[in-house]
Each structure stands twice: as C-alpha cells, then as structure tokens.
Amino acid sequence: MDPILKQVKRLTQLIYTLMLVLIFFSGLIYYFTYYPPAFQPEQEQTTAVWLPASLSDIPANEQGKLIREGYELILNTSRHIGPLAENATRRLAGNNLSCGNCHLDAGRKIGSGSFIGVANRFPQFRGRENKQGTLEERINGCMERSMNGHVLEEDSREMKAMIAYMEWLSKDVPDEIQTLYKGYKPVRLPEVKADTSMGRQLYEAKCMVCHGNDGRGQRIAGEVFTGYVYPPLGGEDTFNDGAGMNRVITAAEFIKSNMPYGATYDAPQVTDEEAYHIAAYINTFSRPSKSDKDKDFPDRTLKPVSTPYGPWADDFTPEQHKFGPFQPIMEYYQREYDLTKSK
Ligand code: HEC
Ligand code: HEC
Numbered sequence: 001m002d003p004i005l006k007q008v009k010r011l012t013q014l015i016y017t018l019m020l021v022l023i024f025f026s027g028l029i030y031y032f033t034y035y036p037p038a039f040q041p042e043q044e045q046t047t048a049v050w051l052p053a054s055l056s057d058i059p060a061n062e063q064g065k066l067i068r069e070g071y072e073l074i075l076n077t078s079r080h081i082g083p084l085a086e087n088a089t090r091r092l093a094g095n096n097l098s099c100g101n102c103h104l105d106a107g108r109k110i111g112s113g114s115f116i117g118v119a120n121r122f123p124q125f126r127g128r129e130n131k132q133g134t135l136e137e138r139i140n141g142c143m144e145r146s147m148n149g150h151v152l153e154e155d156s157r158e159m160k161a162m163i164a165y166m167e168w169l170s171k172d173v174p175d176e177i178q179t180l181y182k183g184y185k186p187v188r189l190p191e192v193k194a195d196t197s198m199g200r201q202l203y204e205a206k207c208m209v210c211h212g213n214d215g216r217g218q219r220i221a222g223e224v225f226t227g228y229v230y231p232p233l234g235g236e237d238t239f240n241d242g243a244g245m246n247r248v249i250t251a252a253e254f255i256k257s258n259m260p261y262g263a264t265y266d267a268p269q270v271t272d273e274e275a276y277h278i279a280a281y282i283n284t285f286s287r288p289s290k291s292d293k294d295k296d297f298p299d300r301t302l303k304p305v306s307t308p309y310g311p312w313a314d315d316f317t318p319e320q321h322k323f324g325p326f327q328p329i330m331e332y333y334q335r336e337y338d339l340t341k342s343k
Contacts, residue, residue, distance in 0.1 A: 050174065050177050052108040052116055052169065053168060053169055053171075055068075055071065058168065063164065066160060066161050066164040066165075067161070067164045067165050067168045069157070069158075069161035069164075069165075070161035070162045070163070070164050070165025070166070070168075071106055071165050073099070073158055073161055073162055073165075074098065074099040074100045074103065074106050074107060074115075074162065074165065075098055075099075075100045075106055076098060076227075077093055077097065077098040077099050077100075077147065078093060078095075078096040078097070078098060078227060079227070080158065081093050081152060081158055082094075082095065082096060082097075082147070082149070083095070083096055084096065084225075084226070084227065090158075092143060092149050092150045092151070092152055093143060093147035093148070093149040094147060094148035094149035094150070094240075094288070095147055095148045095149070095232075095236075095237045095238055095239070095288075096225075096227055096228060096231075096237050097146065097147060097231050097232075097237075097238060097239065098231075099142065099146075099147075099162075101231040102146060102245065102254070103115060104258060107165075107166070107169065108169065109258070109264075110180060110181050110185075110257070110264070110265050111184060111185045111253075111254075111256075111257030111258060111264070111265035112184075112254065112257065112258050113183060113184060113254075114181040114182070115165070115166045115169050115170070116169050116170060116173055116177070116178070116181040117169075117170050117173045117177070117178030117181055117182060118135065118166050118169075118170060118182075119135060119163070119166045119167040119169075119170035120170050120173070120178065121178075121182075122134055122135035122138060123135075126138070126141075127297055127299065127302035127303070128141070128296050128297055129298075130297070130298040130299050130302070135163060135166065136154045136159055136163065139152065139159065139162060139163075140152060142243075144242070144290070145239065145240055145242045145243035145244070145290060146239045146243045146244070146245065147239070148238070148239060148240040148243075148288045148290075184250065184253035184254060184257065185253060185256070185257050185265045186253060186342060187249075187252050187253050187256050187272040187275055187276065188272045189249065189252075189272070189276060189324065189325075189326055189327070190272070190273050190276055190324075190325075191325050191327050192324070192325055193320070193323050193324050193325055194248055194276050194277050194279070194280030194323045194324050195277050195280070196277070196280050196281045196284055196323070198277045199277035199278045199279070199280050199281025199282075200281045202270070202274050202277060202278050202281070203278055203281050203282065206259075206260050206269070206270065206278070207259065207260060207278065207282075210229075210230040210260070210261065211230055211231075211232070211233050212230070212232075214234050214235065214285055214286075215232055215233030215234030215235065215238070215282055215285045216232050216234060216235050217229075217230050217231050217232030217233070217235075217237070217238075218230040233282045233285060234282065234285025234286060234287055235285065235286060235287065236286075236287075236288060238287055238288075239287065240287055240288040240289060240290040241287055241288070241289050241290055241293070241308070241309065242290030242293050242296065242309070243290075246283055246287065246308060247283075247304060247306040247307060247308065247343065248276065248279045248280050248283055248306050248308075248322065248323060248324065248326075249279075249304070249305075249306040249326065249342075249343040250304075250306070250343060251279035251282060251283060252272070252275040252276045252278075252279035253275075253343075255270065255275040255278055255279055256268050256270060256272060256275040276324075280322075280323050280324075283308070283322070293309045294309075294310070294311060296309075300312060300313035301313045301333065301337050301339060302339075304341065304343045305321065305326050305329040305330055305333070305341050305343065306321060306322070306324070306326055306343060307321060308321055308322040313337075314329065314332055314333070314336075316328070316329050316332070329341075330342075
C-alpha cells in the first residue's frame with residue numbers, strides 16, 4: 001500500500017477511537033448527572049435530616065398545654081416569673097433576662113446549652129453542690145445565678161411546665177444528636193492572659209450596636225419598661241457574678257458559637273482568640289453579687305479553673321483565675337489531683 005494512504009488510514013482509525021472514548025465518557029457524565037448514586041452513608045443522613053421537634057408537633061391535650069406554657073416561660077421569663085410578673089409573689093427571677101436569651105431558639109440551638117436531650121442526662125453529679133442533682137435543681141441553679149433570683153418551687157406549675165417542655169424536646173433523640181446539641185462547643189484557649197483592652201476594641205466593633213455601652217442592653221421603646229430588644233450583659237439587670245456566663249471560658253464558648261447574633265457553631269463570626277478577649281472584657285462589667293459563693297464547690301478541687309471567686313484548692317492568683325492563662329492551672333490539677341479540666 002501507498003505509505004501515504006497507510007498513514008491516512010491510521011489517522012482515521014485514531015480519530016474514530018478518540019471519538020468513541022469521548023462518547024463513552026460523555027455518556028457516563030450524563031448518566032451520573034441525571035441518575036446520581038442513591039448510596040449515602042446512614043449516619044450522615046440522620047444528621048442531615050434530623051430536626052428538633054416543632055411547636056406544631058405538641059399534642060393537643062393537657063400535657064400539650066403544659067409543654068406550651070414551658071415554651072412561653074423560656075421565651076418571656078420576666079413576664080411570668082420575673083420583675084414584670086403581675087402577681088408580685090411570682091417575681092422569683094431577679095432580672096429581666098429570659099432563659100432563651102442564653103439558651104437560644106428556646107433551647108433548640110446547637111452550642112448554646114440546648115435543652116434537646118437534657119432531660120435524659122439528669123439526675124447527674126454536680127460539683128457545685130457536690131451531690132447528685134435533678135433537672136429541677138439545675139434549672140434553679142440558673143434561677144439563682146443567671147437570673148439573679150430565687151428558686152422556683154419544685155412542685156409549682158411553672159417548674160412542671162419547663163420540665164415538660166424539656167422532656168418533650170428530649171424524647172426520641174438519637175444519641176449522636178444528643179451529643180451534637182449538648183452544652184457548649186470548646187474553644188482553643190490562647191496560652192496568654194486575656195487582654196481586656198483588645199476585648200474592649202472588639203466589643204465596640206462587633207457587639208456594642210446591640211448590647212450598648214458597658215453592656216447595658218437596649219430596652220424596648222416606651223415610657224414604661226416592658227423588656228429588652230437586646231439583653232444586658234452588664235449592670236444590675238443581668239446575670240450575677242456566680243453565673244456560668246461570668247467565667248471567661250464559658251462566656252468565650254458561648255460567644256464563639258452564637259454572637260454576634262446570627263453566628264452558629266459551624267459558621268462563627270469571631271475567632272477563638274477574639275471570643276476569649278471579648279469574654280474577658282464583658283466580665284469586667286459590674287453586675288449583681290451572689291451571696292454565699294464561698295459555699296459553692298464544697299470539694300474545691302472540682303471548681304472550674306476559670307471560676308473568678310475563691311476559695312480555690314490552689315495558690316494561683318484571683319487575677320489568673322479570672323483572666324488566665326488557664327493552662328498552668330489545668331496542668332496543676334492534672335499533676336496534683338489527676339483531674340482533667342476543660343473549664
Ligand atoms: C445568662 C445566661 C443564662 C440564662 C439567662 C439562663 N441560663 Fe441556663 N445555663 C447557662 C449556662 C452558662 C449553662 C451551662 C452550660 C454549659 O456549660 O454547658 C446553663 C445550663 C442550664 C441547664 C443545663 C444544661 C445541660 O446541658 O446540662 C439548664 C436545664 C438550664 N440552664 C436552664 C435554664 C432555665 C430554665 C433558665 C431560665 C429560668 C436559664 N437556664 C437561664 C446560662 C444561662
Ligand atoms: C445584632 C444584634 C447583636 C449583636 C451585634 C450581638 N448580640 Fe449578643 N445577643 C443579641 C440577642 C438578640 C441576644 C438574645 C438572643 C435571644 O434571645 O434569642 C443576645 C444574647 C447575648 C448574650 C446572652 C444574654 C445576656 O444578656 O447575657 C451574651 C453574653 C451576648 N449576647 C454577647 C454578645 C457579644 C460578646 C457580642 C459581640 C461579639 C454580641 N453579643 C453581639 C443580639 C446581638
């Protein structure tokens with residue numbers, strides 16, 4: 001055969017082969033675009049589709065009525081059991097915060113001490129009291145500290161309503177979802193003392209529009225006080241110095257996952273370091289003082305390292321317990337007491 005003709009024939013064959021290969025792969029791409037593989041790992045699927053119980057799922061019976069009351073109490077605490085309550089004997093909370101100001105989305109938001117699953121974790125051992133504590137006692141811990149008030153009677157309608165709401169939110173929650181919703185998400189703590197002047201600058205840039213100067217919050221407009229648009233973080237109408245939010249590590253964890261408003265644990269708006277300095281700054285604001293704090297944590301070794309009030313089972317300064325660095329204190333408890341501390 002003519003060598004030129006031979007070359008042409010080879011080239012044509014090559015082109016045909018290339019075209020076939022191209023058609024094959026286009027087919028594959030077309031197929032997977034329109035018929036994507038149905039296979040998905042089971043675990044991922046439950047996490048993706050799992051949603052907290054919604055209000056429309058509340059049963060239409062007496063128990064449902066109680067659950068709704070609990071939900072309402074969490075969102076408008078002051079109006080029912082606080083300073084704005086009509087019945088003066090029910091003014092048990094001492095400030096105008098709502099439980100839902102810290103337990104966001106009425107306790108249904110990840111990274112804000114969610115109530116989803118909480119009823120399944122009590123009774124549990126509590127270091128602050130050094131004994132087994134019930135869910136009622138835990139709620140009263142927030143009543144006396146975060147709400148700067150008095151305990152709510154355990155057999156009261158209000159307590160039963162809040163418990164009913166938490167139990168309803170905790171029903172049939174898969175284990176991995178309970179873990180996801182539980183407590184606060186840890187932050188990586190800088191190994192330096194928190195810098196309150198840096199915290200102040202960050203606060204002014206990212207928080208002050210809503211929470212105001214010195215964290216006094218923003219009241220709902222009107223001649224008579226009816227509550228807050230943005231709750232206070234400082235001053236006489238907020239959590240007291242015995243509250244968890246008054247510890248830098250706890251506050252940093254809350255801020256990282258929730259603030260500025262709209263932030264979430266998986267889409268935070270401040271870095272771990274920023275949250276740490278801001279937390280220290282807001283904990284320089286004046287606030288109500290809890291009495292008898294020295295009786296907290298009868299076993300002093302169980303006290304969180306960032307508890308800003310003594311007595312402690314160590315010789316670190318009050319300043320360091322308040323503003324860090326916390327790692328040396330944690331290492332001390334590991335070494336001396338074989339206790340691993342995260343807060
Ligand atoms: C100023 C913020 C704040 C307010 C207001 C507040 N809490 Fe809390 N609450 C906390 C913090 C902080 C924790 C500890 C979270 C952690 O470390 O996991 C907590 C924990 C709890 C827990 C235990 C959660 C768990 O997973 O173990 C319950 C239940 C609870 N609060 C109920 C309430 C109720 C009910 C109210 C209103 C009467 C309330 N809280 C008001 C900050 C607050
Ligand atoms: C756009 C307004 C807005 C901004 C900005 C904002 N917050 Fe908040 N913050 C809120 C609202 C609203 C709540 C109450 C949430 C609820 O009830 O759902 C809240 C709650 C809080 C709480 C718990 C309740 C309390 O009164 O103690 C803290 C602490 C807090 N914010 C700190 C911060 C910090 C620190 C920043 C800046 C990094 C910040 N916030 C930025 C609106 C804001």
